[in-house]
Amino acid sequence: MARWRPDSRRRLQDAAVDLYAERGFAETTVAQVAERAGLTERTFFRHFADKREVLFANEDALRAALADAVAAADADATTSEAVLAGLDAVAADLQPRRDELRRRTPIVAATPELGERELQKLASWRAALQSALLDRGVDAATAHLASEVGIAVLNVAAQAWLAADDEGDLAAGVRARFAALRELA
Amino acid sequence: MARWRPDSRRRLQDAAVDLYAERGFAETTVAQVAERAGLTERTFFRHFADKREVLFANEDALRAALADAVAAADADATTSEAVLAGLDAVAADLQPRRDELRRRTPIVAATPELGERELQKLASWRAALQSALLDRGVDAATAHLASEVGIAVLNVAAQAWLAADDEGDLAAGVRARFAALRELA
DNA sequence: TACGGTGATGACAGCGGCTGACATCACGGT
DNA sequence: ACCGTGATGTCAGCCGCTGTCATCACCGTA
Numbered sequence: 001m002a003r004w005r006p007d008s009r010r011r012l013q014d015a016a017v018d019l020y021a022e023r024g025f026a027e028t029t030v031a032q033v034a035e036r037a038g039l040t041e042r043t044f045f046r047h048f049a050d051k052r053e054v055l056f057a058n059e060d061a062l063r064a065a066l067a068d069a070v071a072a073a074d075a076d077a078t079t080s081e082a083v084l085a086g087l088d089a090v091a092a093d094l095q096p097r098r099d100e101l102r103r104r105t106p107i108v109a110a111t112p113e114l115g116e117r118e119l120q121k122l123a124s125w126r127a128a129l130q131s132a133l134l135d136r137g138v139d140a141a142t143a144h145l146a147s148e149v150g151i152a153v154l155n156v157a158a159q160a161w162l163a164a165d166d167e168g169d170l171a172a173g174v175r176a177r178f179a180a181l182r183e184l185a
Numbered sequence: 186m187a188r189w190r191p192d193s194r195r196r197l198q199d200a201a202v203d204l205y206a207e208r209g210f211a212e213t214t215v216a217q218v219a220e221r222a223g224l225t226e227r228t229f230f231r232h233f234a235d236k237r238e239v240l241f242a243n244e245d246a247l248r249a250a251l252a253d254a255v256a257a258a259d260a261d262a263t264t265s266e267a268v269l270a271g272l273d274a275v276a277a278d279l280q281p282r283r284d285e286l287r288r289r290t291p292i293v294a295a296t297p298e299l300g301e302r303e304l305q306k307l308a309s310w311r312a313a314l315q316s317a318l319l320d321r322g323v324d325a326a327t328a329h330l331a332s333e334v335g336i337a338v339l340n341v342a343a344q345a346w347l348a349a350d351d352e353g354d355l356a357a358g359v360r361a362r363f364a365a366l367r368e369l370a
Numbered sequence: 371t372a373c374g375g376t377g378a379t380g381a382c383a384g385c386g387g388c389t390g391a392c393a394t395c396a397c398g399g400t
Numbered sequence: 401a402c403c404g405t406g407a408t409g410t411c412a413g414c415c416g417c418t419g420t421c422a423t424c425a426c427c428g429t430a
Contacts, residue, residue, distance in 0.1 A: 214387085
């Protein structure tokens, strides 16, 4: 048998979500999370920079997927189409993780400290989208506005998708809100 | 002579800005801030909820000014005019504090922890603006979009205002960017 | 097979953010 | 003269987070 059970990182994430949900974020100590995962507090901090990061582990991969999809869009695609391609990529990654995200949502909503971190995540996605649009040659003002609006659309659609009773299709929700936005302008 | 020198709160804010700027936020301990202000660490935490809050003390007053100005706008003003009235009120409060804000900006920019808190501040202003618009009878979708865009405009204008060499007029910058936005749509 | 490098983990000490509890003491009113 | 009241000090203690060093399975290589 191996010296250590595999998937330490995953075990820490599962333990953290369980405990944060059971007794609250502030009332859970990192030592308790580590103990439930069969590890020590020190090892927790080797995997995650701080107590919050364990809930934000996939942020980088999603940001990369967003940027890659925008870059991969047809060279003659409009700005809107490129943004939509990026949002579609994020939606595709999120879609199969709905149950996990539904457990996560109330924890983040209940803790201002985590809500702040969530805003930071959205800001980093917006910056990545803006940068990917600039790389396509979109002018700065349009890139700024489009990235703001694009992330706002994604966020609103995702909230509705998570709140709905049935499973739903996140990508469809994104497209629907995009269309509604066009009507406003 | 009084037992305590007056203006403890103000002294703590001044000491914090000085020390955070001199040696960095992370490298400054709360005890050092308190000592420079002639107080104890415990007293710091009676005035400010945490080490960051000392840089965000006027947030509530500005949010209230924003909401009040939107509520006070003419009943038949358009949504844009109401938003602009709110932004003007914030600009008027900010204008005389330019020097103080210019000292604050690089500190916040240099510290991710403070950048996160700054995003939270903008989000709270956006929520206040949205809520004030809803109270005027603006429909939900428009109120959401207008609050997002309104705060984005304020933020962009404020950054340019603080970065400029001359003093400038923040309210004029806000109006200019508002006009530019209309051209985009 | 022996052996040295590697990488994940553990053990431990220590700093600093933050809190609760209780004491102190000028001031202002009665 | 006395008694609240409110701002501050003092002290003890938890917990987030970090640096440092030890441990030990695994893996390639001679």
